[in-house]
Amino acid sequence: MKIVDIQELTVPLEGNLSNSLVSFAEHNVSLIAVTTDVMRNGKPVVGYAFDSIGRFGQAGILRDRMIPRLMAARPESLLDATAENFDAQKVLQTIMRNEKPGGHGDRAAAAAALELAIWDLNAKLNDEPAWVTIARKFERAARAEGIDTYAAGGYYYPNDSLDRIREEFSGYQDAGFQYFKMKVGGASMKEDMARIEAVLSVVGDAGCLAVDANGRFDLATGLAYAEEIGPLGLRWYEEIGDPLDFDLNQRVAQTYPHAIATGENLFSIQDVKNLVLFGGMRPGKDFFQMDPGLSYGITEYAGMLEMLESHGFSRRCVHPHGGHLIGLHVAAGFELGGCEAYPGVLQPFGGYPAECGVGGGVIRPTDAPGFGLEQKDNLRPWLDRLTGRPC
């Protein structure tokens, strides 16, 4: 069994929205196809994946460094002990050959796209959903029931209004969501508080609404917002300051009585360990949101979870960033607390096919082999274009 071809394509994100810090109009995503010599129903088995939403495609690092390393490897060096699956850890070691320690940025997303495609591939070789493969590999029971999810929205739009944001969250309720998240920090604190009140007037329970500052605040502003939103008792206060400013996070955690969430912009076990050691995160209260698609993939993610548990945190406090099918399978396979959804935006990667069914605040992976990306109507044409044949 061997890999015969690897293709990558940079796909633009649809939409024109902003959080407090960046516009997504310029962002794009690397889509990957790893084709094997294994034939099923007259077609080769292909593993698909992508790095995650909200940063950039990584065509250069993939083409110049990682794909050549993987294609140059002896095929048997990439297989697990059964020789019936690829060994994701060996694949990761191969694509990271001669990379120096530290500097967990763009390359972590490039490596993730490739490593995740191996999981899609393995699941298809096993003819099962990826979450089943993940759970077996890491000896988890997996979560067969629905995965808790929340609608992440409340971005800043050109010509925005309180009516628009109320309508937006009303739409999420109509779509079956029970938990919600909105942006803060892209307007004045007064305007942001009005936006929060507008959303609360729709969703009711403040314990169902989280706010996300996308790392924008300095310590003084982070503390000022903490004081202002404290009495509301929101679900969580997300990415208050620079994601690497562990000191700031720890200082806010000392005074803010409710949950803090962060981690989507930490891309290695070591960075998350630093958050745990120095960031003041409180077991039983705070949330972690690392995204396997931005942080070397599922192998590294398993290490992050092990490290968190060794420091007294439950994996149920982990809700991966992303809002897409890969995050859903990761949450189900690792028995995490839940996963995001970005209804209607960040297409063609965001969101879930109708078969996943949002209702009662939960969502379910389908029975499709792998991550089931082929079930996503607006992604399928890109998958076909990637390999030059129908997926």
Added chain:
Amino acid sequence: MKIVDIQELTVPLEGNLSNSLVSFAEHNVSLIAVTTDVMRNGKPVVGYAFDSIGRFGQAGILRDRMIPRLMAARPESLLDATAENFDAQKVLQTIMRNEKPGGHGDRAAAAAALELAIWDLNAKLNDEPAWVTIARKFERAARAEGIDTYAAGGYYYPNDSLDRIREEFSGYQDAGFQYFKMKVGGASMKEDMARIEAVLSVVGDAGCLAVDANGRFDLATGLAYAEEIGPLGLRWYEEIGDPLDFDLNQRVAQTYPHAIATGENLFSIQDVKNLVLFGGMRPGKDFFQMDPGLSYGITEYAGMLEMLESHGFSRRCVHPHGGHLIGLHVAAGFELGGCEAYPGVLQPFGGYPAECGVGGGVIRPTDAPGFGLEQKDNLRPWLDRLTGRPC
């Protein structure tokens, strides 16, 4: 005044050598030329620079993200108040537009290559060496005297021997070096101690020899080496564990009585601040080695120095990683403690033209405008190839 063209080229590093963790045979470097519409002596003024040695060229990020952002900017938005120089900070903000916080890896090197080219350009517009431009901009006296340097070598070669390493360091002495650095961690501790003893038999004073583990050690190994080399009183013990493992660094610093050095794999002010807050670095004793060519360039470097000084560290404890002309100008312009040299290896970027004169353990920038990369005989053909005309 405006930028009319930006070219980048990925240049392989010559040589076949390894530290304890990676082979350099696969590494390469992005070389940049920023061409303006300003004519001098019938030729356009061109700023040259490169990201640093030891990681990778960044063609993808430069081509896909940063160069298009810079070329799309209004020309006047990139100039300083005098309109006679480009504003490096504005250039950096432009090339980082829509980049999220965190993830300081490959993009930090890509941004650095462009930002450093702006400094070469400004210095040429001012008809002065880059260190003079840097010193004026950041209101430093600059170091007009020679810059302390040391010969960094002692890599692991195929078919290595104690005779070879003795000859190597004897050669550095003959070339006028008085301080030295060698690798550890690529062999057993017993073999490494024999290598250290071999080098000490040549260089004599242990206070003139540093050792570099390149981030390879876990805590137990780092402590074991610390105990073994402790009695020697070496100049410094470098990059003991993972560069982001601040806890490990702090634990070794608690027991190792002599200087520790680290920082070459930290690529932002925030990462270095975390090292200061959590890594146990000791003012007046330990060394910092951040490399502007890997960490967004000189603007970010100035911020790192300001942050270090605000925490009680002297800028004389900063010796930038790199071993090349750009590092030399940075050290001279910012009045740092010194800079590296890698005699004979990591070409065509490593080392200094003969005009810089190594002697008495110091080295001097020449009077050439900018970084003087044009004076480096084996680099000049690459500069010519980059623009398609003689530099």
